[in-house]
Amino acid sequence: MVWRHAARGQGNGVAEDSWNAHIGYLENEVKKIDERADKLEATIPDLENEQKKHALRELVKHLRDEASEHRKYLALVKQK
Numbered sequence: 001m002v003w004r005h006a007a008r009g010q011g012n013g014v015a016e017d018s019w020n021a022h023i024g025y026l027e028n029e030v031k032k033i034d035e036r037a038d039k040l041e042a043t044i045p046d047l048e049n050e051q052k053k054h055a056l057r058e059l060v061k062h063l064r065d066e067a068s069e070h071r072k073y074l075a076l077v078k079q080k
Helices: 002-007 013-046 050-079
Strands: none
Touching: 013 050
């Protein structure tokens, strides 16, 4: 099983390159999620409607939670 060897860093160059590309993709996705959350969070003070502020805070919280879960998965992937 090539993927098992690649996960342990023992695979061929192609499998390792693929694994590293996957890690790079995940890191980029976490960065994008954080950037989205930052941009949305910056708009909250400008809103006048409390319901919209609350909804936007919930969305920002959801994005931060999603980024956190991605980071946990990424840490596990990097350990392999």
